[in-house]
Structure formats: structure tokens, C-alpha cells
Amino acid sequence: MNLSAMIAACRERASKPLAQRVLAIAAMLVFALVLSPSSADAQNPNVRPPAGAVENAPPSPTITAPEKGGNYDIELWEKLRQGVEGSVSIPDKKSGVLVQSQGEAWRVLRQTDLPEWGGYALGGTLALLALFYLVRGRIRVEHGLAGRTITRFTDAERMGHWLMAVSFIILGLTGLNVLYGRDVLMPVLGKEAFASFSAGAKWLHNYVAFAFMAGLLLSFIMWVRHNFPNRHDAKWLLHAGGLFSKHDHPPAKKFNAGQKILFWLIMLGGVSISLSGISLMLPFEFHLFSKTFAMLNVFGFNLPTNLTSVEEMQYAATWHGIVALFLVCVIFGHIYIGTIGMEGAFDAMGSGEVDLNWAKEHHGLWVEEELGKDAIAPRGARVQPAE
Numbered sequence: 001m002n003l004s005a006m007i008a009a010c011r012e013r014a015s016k017p018l019a020q021r022v023l024a025i026a027a028m029l030v031f032a033l034v035l036s037p038s039s040a041d042a043q044n045p046n047v048r049p050p051a052g053a054v055e056n057a058p059p060s061p062t063i064t065a066p067e068k069g070g071n072y073d074i075e076l077w078e079k080l081r082q083g084v085e086g087s088v089s090i091p092d093k094k095s096g097v098l099v100q101s102q103g104e105a106w107r108v109l110r111q112t113d114l115p116e117w118g119g120y121a122l123g124g125t126l127a128l129l130a131l132f133y134l135v136r137g138r139i140r141v142e143h144g145l146a147g148r149t150i151t152r153f154t155d156a157e158r159m160g161h162w163l164m165a166v167s168f169i170i171l172g173l174t175g176l177n178v179l180y181g182r183d184v185l186m187p188v189l190g191k192e193a194f195a196s197f198s199a200g201a202k203w204l205h206n207y208v209a210f211a212f213m214a215g216l217l218l219s220f221i222m223w224v225r226h227n228f229p230n231r232h233d234a235k236w237l238l239h240a241g242g243l244f245s246k247h248d249h250p251p252a253k254k255f256n257a258g259q260k261i262l263f264w265l266i267m268l269g270g271v272s273i274s275l276s277g278i279s280l281m282l283p284f285e286f287h288l289f290s291k292t293f294a295m296l297n298v299f300g301f302n303l304p305t306n307l308t309s310v311e312e313m314q315y316a317a318t319w320h321g322i323v324a325l326f327l328v329c330v331i332f333g334h335i336y337i338g339t340i341g342m343e344g345a346f347d348a349m350g351s352g353e354v355d356l357n358w359a360k361e362h363h364g365l366w367v368e369e370e371l372g373k374d375a376i377a378p379r380g381a382r383v384q385p386a387e
């Protein structure tokens with residue numbers, strides 16, 4: 001609904017009795033003043049809906065016209081809240097939408113569905129890991145520790161990993177606070193302390209995001225060449241990585257098929273969450289989803305490509321939340337296997353040195369390659385006695 005439409009509505013009502021007409025005009029003025037985003041916009045005669053503007057959004061059961069005072073024009077209110085986008089000549093293009101009805105569906109998704117399904121996903125993942133631990137126990141080094149170690153990751157590799165990991169954990173915790181803090185922390189901290197905490201957490205979230213992007217980039221540069229599929233991956237996957245059998249050690253190079261899948265999930269998810277995060281940090285600047293949907297439509301999808309800037313933000317916030325919850329579930333599994341799930345694994349990222357028998361059991365082909373290199377050109381002690 002825009003000003004010219006309102007004027008047309010006034011004309012239409014000119015045939016009504018005088019008192020009713022005055023009240024209808026007063027109601028429209030109230031709507032125009034209260035609902036227009038800026039007074040500059042209200043004075044602008046250039047506000048008009050574009051050709052093909054959507055006018056059939058379903059009415060929301062929760063928004064109703066104010067009943068008190070009697071003479072509000074319900075018909076007009078319903079039209080107003082159908083989310084028509086007009087064009088405005090001021091820089092703030094989103095002002096062309098007076099009432100954004102899709103916001104109602106988004107609010108329900110954001111405040112109810114996403115936290116609920118996210119809770120099932122997070123809780124379900126933890127439950128599955130606990131079950132796996134109960135059934136399989138800690139994966140031990142089958143042949144016992146060799147007492148000699150081999151260098152698994154260099155200082156630079158570990159720095160890239162921990163930059164990405166620590167920043168991801170901070171982002172995960174501060175992000176989950178946005179989704180669950182009101183229900184989980186506010187009752188414990190009280191309203192005021194929770195408000196201050198959340199303001200600090202949001203600030204931290206914005207800045208730590210750049211450390212995550214740097215860690216992601218470093219890890220990508222250092223590890224991408226080890227993460228292309230090879231013929232051993234199919235065998236590794238067919239044996240489920242030997243996770244369910246104590247004596248099964250399918251061969252793997254530096255990274256096995258499971259680690260490669262994790263690598264690509266983190267890289268693709270990390271880029272996607274970074275882009276949607278940047279568009280949330282700089283609101284209304286980018287039209288990521290219209291462009292992405294247009295690309296997907298080439299493959300036969302039928303996704304909307306004329307999203308308003310407000311809808312763009314709603315898609316960005318929703319997608320950011322979904323990818324974040326998914327990655328947190330994936331990382332739960334990764335942290336499990338890197339700590340309590342597998343004997344000897346943490347050393348790889350702790351000191352960078354792993355026991356030779358651990359390395360032979362989990363990355364046999366990589367050990368052969370590394371020892372082969374030393375045989376050709378000795379580079380100090382790559383394989384060394386454990387201290």
C-alpha cells in the first residue's frame with residue numbers, strides 16, 4: 001500500500017456519509033504517520049508499487065486491526081499488511097514496504113521452529129555420540145604404543161587449525177546465546193545481567209568472525225591438496241573407517257575419506273556462514289539470495305528471485321542459523337573423535353607428534369610416504385623416539 005493507493009481509497013469512500021468519511025481519512029493518516037518509515041518518505045509523492053507487485057500474501061491470524069475506537073478500516077488494514085513493495089526515491093529502499101507480512105512467518109520460524117529443531121539436532125547428536133561411546137568404547141591403538149613418534153602436523157598447520165577451532169567455538173557459544181539465551185541463561189542471570197552479557201557476546205561474535213575466516217582460509221590453503229578423493233576412499237567408506245571393528249584398519253593417506261568429508265563440509269559451510277554473516281553485519285547491502293536462487297533456477301528450481309531487501313535479511317538470518325546448527329553438530333562428532341573417542345588422536349593437534357603405531361593403523365599409506373621421503377632425502381628426525 002502506498003500514498004497514491006491511499007488517495008484512491010479515499011476517493012472510493014467519498015460516497016459514504018460525512019462522519020464516516022472523516023473517520024476513515026483520519027484512520028488513514030494515522031496509518032500513514034505511524035507506519036511510514038520516515039517523514040521524508042511520507043512527503044514523497046513518488047511512492048508507488050512496481051508492476052507485478054505481490055498482493056496476495058495470506059492474512060496473518062495474529063495481526064488484527066485495532067478494535068478500540070471503532071471506525072478503523074479493516075479492509076484497508078488488510079491491504080496494508082499484505083507486504084506490497086512500493087518504489088521510493090530515498091536511499092532507504094526498504095521503506096517501500098510499509099508492512100512486511102512475510103516477517104510474521106519468519107518470526108515463527110526464528111523464535112519457535114529453528115530453536116526447536118536445532119535443539120533436537122544438537123541433543124540427538126550428543127545422544128548418538130554417547131551411545132557410540134557406550135557400545136564401542138575408546139578406540140585404542142591395537143598394537144600398543146610404539147614409543148616412537150612421527151610428525152603429523154607442522155606448527156603452521158596447527159596454528160591454522162586452532163585459529164579456526166577456537167574462533168568457531170566462541171562463535172558457536174555466542175551464536176547459540178542468540179537462539180537459546182533467553183530460555184537458558186536469562187532465568188539464571190536475571191534480565192539486566194543477561195542483557196549486558198548478550199550485548200558483549202554479540203560484539204565478540206562480530207569480531208571473532210574475522211579470525212574464523214582467517215583460520216578457514218589458512219586451513220584451506222594448507223590442506224586442500226590432501227583432500228581430493230582417491231581410490232582408497234571408497235574402500236575406507238565401505239569399511240566405515242574401521243570404526244565398528246577393532247581389527248579393521250582400512251588404508252588412508254594423510255586424510256581418510258571421513259576427514260575429507262569433514263574438510264569439505266567445513267569449507268563449504270564456513271564460506272556460506274561467513275557470507276551470510278557479513279550480509280547480516282552490513283544489513284540491506286547485499287542481495288545474496290536473489291542471486292543464489294537465480295543460479296539454482298538454472299537447474300530447474302523455481303525459487304523467488306525478486307526478493308525485497310527485508311526478505312533478503314530474513315533469508316540470511318535463517319540460513320546463517322541453519323548452517324551454524326549443522327556445523328556445530330558436525331563439530332561435536334569431530335571433537336569427540338579427536339579427544340575421548342580415539343586414543344592418541346589429540347597429540348596430532350596438541351604437540352604435532354603422533355605415535356608411530358597410531359599413524360600406521362589410521363594413516364598407513366601416509367606413513368609409508370613420509371618414511372619414503374626420509375629414505376630419499378633425510379630431513380632431520382621425522383620419526384623420533386618418544387620422550
Ligand code: HEM
Pocket residue numbers: 152161164165166168169219255258259260262263266331334335338339345346347348349350
Ligand atoms: C576442541 C576442539 C577440537 C579438537 C580437540 C580438535 C582436534 C583435532 C585433531 C586431533 C585433528 C587431527 C586428526 C588427525 O590427526 O587425523 C583435527 C583435525 C582437523 N580439525 Fe579439529 N579439533 C577441534 C575443533 C575443530 C573445529 C571447531 C574445526 C572447524 C570448524 C576443526 C577442523 C578440523 C579440520 C578441518 C581438521 C583436518 C581434518 C580432520 O583431521 O578431520 N577442528 N582436529
